[in-house]
Amino acid sequence: MLKIDLDIHPPDEWVTKWIQTRWAILNALGYPFAGLKMFKTKRGLHIYAFLEKDVDDKTANMLQFLLGDDHTRVKINQWRIKRGIKRWNKLFHKVLYRKTAKVIECWYCNNKIPVRD
Secondary structure (H helix, E strand, C coil), X not given: CEEXXXXXXXXXXXXXXXXHHHHHHHHHCCCCEEEEEEEECCCCEEEEEEECCCCCHHHHHHHHHHCCCCHHHHHHHHHHHHCCCCCCCCCCCCCCCCCCCEXXXXXXXXXXXXXXX
16 A cells, blocks of 8 residues: 655645546556545645555655655655664654654755654
8 A cells, every 4th residue: 555645735626637647657657556545634635545466665655756745754754664664654644743852854855854862
């Protein structure tokens, strides 16, 4: 299962086109699309895309990137995969903040990322 985080509420007709183009991308790459579930969040959409065959973690993250997943999430997922974290592919339904958390700035997108002490 692929998980895509879109931080936008697009018009319905855009969503229809988005689904059609994602299906085309997956088929062109040889990963048949079996279906999807879409959920609205405060900031946008969470999409769960199901494939007809299993893929390894690096391929799943690459496919999520190609399907339009949030770029910061993709980079964080790369770090999680590299470190061997089993449950690397997370989508959160609410933003969690810690006032005392240290933050680092992502060199790629300039987003601030909380880190543990």
